[in-house]
Amino acid sequence: MSEPADSPDTDRRRRTIDVVNASLARRYASERRFRLLGRLAVLLGLAFVAVLFLSIVANGYSGFQQTYIRLQIAFDPAILDPDGKRDPAAIRGADYGALVKQALRAEFPAVSGRSELRELYRLASAGAEYRLMDLVAHQPSLIGTSKELWLLASDEVDLVRKGQIDRSLPESERPVNDRVIGWLDALEQRGAVDTRFNWSFFTNGDSREPELAGIGGAIAGSFYTLLVCLALSFPIGVAAAVYLEEFAAKSRWTDLIEVNINNLAAVPSIVFGLLGLAVLINFLGLPRSAPVVGGLVLTLMTLPTIIIAGRAALKSVPPSIREAALGVGASRMQTVFHHVLPLAMPGMLTGTIIGMARALGESAPLLMIGMVAFIVDVPKGPFEPSTVLPVQIYLWADSPERAFVAKTAAATIVLLGFLITMNALAVFLRKRFERRW
């Protein structure tokens, strides 16, 4: 094309260029701003992840440790076995608290006065008595001897030791007074205070005493609940996915099922709790607080996830596999169960694990069916009342005692640990068995 001769057109073009050039600085600035905003949004999101994990870990790591004090316990026959018959029932029923009190008095002979003594006795946890009872019950020959033992300290001592009660505060604003801190320091100087890893946190049931409370019961409850949930939702979910994807003809009926499943996936979890309460507990009369009921409710909740994932896995198996199987004379059922399903299995397992991880973290519907009860015993089966890990976190988070904060955060760390493991397993399965056709 030749240069246009008429000047107005050239003029206009020059003007357009000028307009564009003049606006470029502004437009580039807005481009930079927009990009900055985007980066800011991503960083803000990541910062939230970091703050959340940091605040949980910072509060929770100390929950895995517990303070112990060393006491010289004299197994006084006058207290343990006054009639000298070594009767196991009598020995079990003896006043072990008195032994602990005696040992504490021996440690601080100068303390006198009712209220001061009461404060002194509070250095040791109630758990110390149970420990002594177990010791003597297993080994009655201890009676009459004297032994140095590390015994569980009370939650207040534990908090002071971990620095969670600020010593610099005025005495009236602290839950622990100067006298108790003095005793603790004296014990510490004698090397009689130690902080150890708290194994019993993983085996004990719930307790009103923070230093005795553990997540053993909640983990067992979660285990039974998930077991019921898995045993029901996996077969049912796979069966439903197989039917909808491989057998059902497209009809109004299957459309209805499909819409239903998609909508169920988005129903708030608490509504499933209402269903469980009204139907399973009030109508069918199943026991409250039992993992069976929790497992059933969670099954209904996770089924949509598993079905949707299962259908996607079946869809990704290429039709050539089916055609080959049908071509050598397999029936449709044989095609699906011998060839398509095994190939889709890794995808289905991934979906199931993700569904189980969601079920493990779920608490709202379980509140409705009574899994919030205070239960000390570790459940031994899916029909015994129990609680689950997230509900235990909720219960402890509600507790007014200061020492439960660390316990709650520690339980949260355990829960997140389980969830991360499950999700990592799902990712691993997907990476390991994913096939591109």
Added chain:
Amino acid sequence: MSMSALVLVLLALSAAAYFLGRQRSLALAGRAGGLRNLHSLPTYYGFYTALWCGLPALAVLGVWGMFQSTIVTELLVQDLPAELRELPPDRLGLVINDIRNLVTGSAVSHEVTPQIQAAAEHLRELRSTAYAALTVIVLALGIGGGTIAWRQVSPRLRARNRVEAIVVALLVVCSVIAIFTTVGIVLSVLFEAIRFFKLVSITDFLFGLEWSPQMALRPDQAGSSGAFGAVPLFAGTALISGIAMLIAVPIGLMSAVYLSEYASRGFRATAKPLLEILAGIPTVVYGFFAALTVAPFVRDSGALLGLDVASESALAAGLVMGIMIIPFVSSLSDDVINAVPQSMRDAAYALGATQSETVRQVILPAALPGIVGSILLAVSRAIGETMIVVMAAGLSAKLTANPLDSVTTVTVQIVTLLVGDQEFDSPKTLAAFALGLVLFIVTLGLNVLALHVVRKYREQYE
């Protein structure tokens, strides 16, 4: 545990039936001149026999298990002495509970009268009779069904087709469970809600401005107190969800835009999964985080600015809920933005648009329906969210728009009304179901709308 023993016995019987059926087909085939004369593979004859042995018996067992306790209780009540039988239903329930506990040997709430002792004896008898009858029926069905099927086995029996038909039927049953769940939810919530609306008029509930369910503890006040106006709850839910959306939509949308349009592949590959961690964290952890870190932080910052912030402020709960929802908005919007055809971007660049102009004037308008759909889904998520608000929001039903004040939500009230409450006729517990009905309808409506919008939009570019 007697039921599970019975189930185990049945499973063992079925396994035996499988082998017997297979054996018989093999034997018959041998007589008829080889396996090729069988219609189906020998295993199918085994499965056929096993299914006939197990399925009918299991079905009877299931139905029986569902109704046994109701029927036995009915029989027990009929045989109770007249003065016990004529007690009001709730007292009668207590008595029956006592009788049951006496049988199992757990603690009994009242003193044990000879009548109750006798009734417990009777209940024990009824139960053992029922169990004996059940055992006989189930075993007879199992053995009978297995035998009939076993005798049917012949080379011409179309065992594979029959087994496959049964399996298809089982698959159908499994996929219909989803529908039953929905029906169950609707019926259970609706049924209790209707009972509630008999006590409290529906207009009072939906438009009343005062909510204080505790007042209804006194029977003479129930229903007539007018304390079941749910508007403060709806307002509180809207306030907290609104704050959450104010946090989640800009951050979620902008990070979706950045990750899909600007970020390098490596950055995207690390940032996206990290952001999606937020979606996998249990809500109870968010609730704990809100109560432990965010609420004190909000209160202290408010105090620094000289503002009076409630310790359970709507702002703290909304903030944390917003963080929870970010990944929903971002991953859904990400899908939608990626679905916009590349040709539209290329056309915008060819006209000289900068990248941000392309995003703002071409991609976002094109993706708008999908983004709206994902925001609607996020809103329904926020409305139904329970644990965060239970742990971080308050209980007092105030009608306020002040985010620093403490408000309560629909889900919080459902939890507080139902946790630890056994009585099932008071308007207080029934109100929870009415709230549940509203929650179900609203979230369902939002989901249907969102899915509709998203689907319509997808069709546009496919």
